[in-house]
Amino acid sequence: MRAAVYEAFGGPIEVVNVPDPSPPPGGVVLEVEANGVCRSDWHAWMGHDSTIQLPHVPGHEMAGTVAALAEDVEGFVIGDRVTVPFVLGCGHCEECVSGNQQICDNQYQPGFSGWGAMAQYVALPYASGNLVRLPPDISFEAAAGLGCRFSTAYRAVSDTGAVKEGSTLVVWGCGGVGLSCVLVAAALGAVVVAIDIDEDALELATTLGASFTVLSTLGSDDVATVRGLLKGGADVSIDALGSEETAVASMRCLRKRGRHVQVGLMIGEASHADIPLDLLHSSEISMHGVHGMQAWQYQPMFDLIASRRVSLGSLVTETVDLHRGAEYLASMGSFSGTGITIVNDFSWREA
Numbered sequence: 531m532r533a534a535v536y537e538a539f540g541g542p543i544e545v546v547n548v549p550d551p552s553p554p555p556g557g558v559v560l561e562v563e564a565n566g567v568c569r570s571d572w573h574a575w576m577g578h579d580s581t582i583q584l585p586h587v588p589g590h591e592m593a594g595t596v597a598a599l600a601e602d603v604e605g606f607v608i609g610d611r612v613t614v615p616f617v618l619g620c621g622h623c624e625e626c627v628s629g630n631q632q633i634c635d636n637q638y639q640p641g642f643s644g645w646g647a648m649a650q651y652v653a654l655p656y657a658s659g660n661l662v663r664l665p666p667d668i669s670f671e672a673a674a675g676l677g678c679r680f681s682t683a684y685r686a687v688s689d690t691g692a693v694k695e696g697s698t699l700v701v702w703g704c705g706g707v708g709l710s711c712v713l714v715a716a717a718l719g720a721v722v723v724a725i726d727i728d729e730d731a732l733e734l735a736t737t738l739g740a741s742f743t744v745l746s747t748l749g750s751d752d753v754a755t756v757r758g759l760l761k762g763g764a765d766v767s768i769d770a771l772g773s774e775e776t777a778v779a780s781m782r783c784l785r786k787r788g789r790h791v792q793v794g795l796m797i798g799e800a801s802h803a804d805i806p807l808d809l810l811h812s813s814e815i816s817m818h819g820v821h822g823m824q825a826w827q828y829q830p831m832f833d834l835i836a837s838r839r840v841s842l843g844s845l846v847t848e849t850v851d852l853h854r855g856a857e858y859l860a861s862m863g864s865f866s867g868t869g870i871t872i873v874n875d876f877s878w879r880e881a
């Protein structure tokens with residue numbers, strides 16, 4: 531099969547031929563139809579993830595058709611259109627048994643702990659617990675964004691954030707996951723404030739349903755501006771970027787008993803962020819984190835997408851071939867694109 535492969539962290543990502551995978555016990559091989567390129571892939575390529583073994587194939591936001599199955603797989607057949615969450619559960623640990631596969635003790639993450647979906651085929655374990663059948667009206671391209679950014683946003687807003695009709699929500703950072711939060715919250719009928727340093731990102735946030743946008747000044751004024759808009763603070767606030775500044779601002783813009791949800795990764799220096807824990811007592815705010823979403827929670831998400839006519843395609847700003855996808859991945863350190871780039875063409879390109 532053709533795959534985008536790198537042999538050194540920060541080194542070239544090249545499209546080459548590698549052996550086809552075979553289905554692991556209980557698992558399947560997926561023929562990849564679409565895969566989203568995500569900043570987490572860039573972090574992995576840079577060597578920020580200790581689980582990665584070289585050579586490596588990135589890609590964790592996938593949709594495709596079942597191409598091969600292990601003998602013991604039930605409930606799926608060759609040709610089924612499916613997607614998966616970015617964290618695959620083992621099915622038997624305490625977390626999986628309690629329904630929290632997104633924090634499985636033995637979790638497998640294609641594109642991180644194993645080869646991913648920037649390839650024609652990818653092997654996926656424990657099909658019965660991890661594969662999600664796609665509704666016929668959701669395209670592979672739209673579905674490719676579901677397993678990471680959109681499903682994380684859905685869980686952060688709807689489940690962890692408990693956002694309902696009329697709730698007030700602030701989203702700090704309008705990249706792929708932040709914009710997905712805006713889209714989900716607007717579909718649920720919330721009043722959404724989107725904040726970012728980029729005017730194009732804010733324009734897209736408005737298109738996706740934000741009631742207010744704030745162009746960040748990267749200072750404490752931002753919190754005052756947001757609190758002014760929401761008269762007394764937000765019910766829920768999400769740090770969709772992952773930095774000390776945005777996490778602190780997110781907590782400070784909450785009303786009493788509000789919920790802060792950490793979605794952006796707090797890695798490197800941010801993992802030691804100086805955050806206002808006094809607010810837990812004085813205002814009884816609460817703090818939560820999310821690590822993706824379980825396969826079994828996809829159905830309510832599909833129901834919301836269908837009933838509120840959520841336009842997943844509006845998050846996809848570019849479709850590219852595998853060669854261009856590899857180049858795009860390597861550029862993500864310096865380039866802040868708007869929306870989601872999807873690889874949906876796995877053919878050879880002559881050099």
Ligand SMILES: [Zn+2]
Pocket residue numbers: 568569570571590591678679
């Ligand atoms: Zn991702």
Ligand SMILES: [Zn+2]
Pocket residue numbers: 619620621622623624625626627631634635636637
């Ligand atoms: Zn498990």
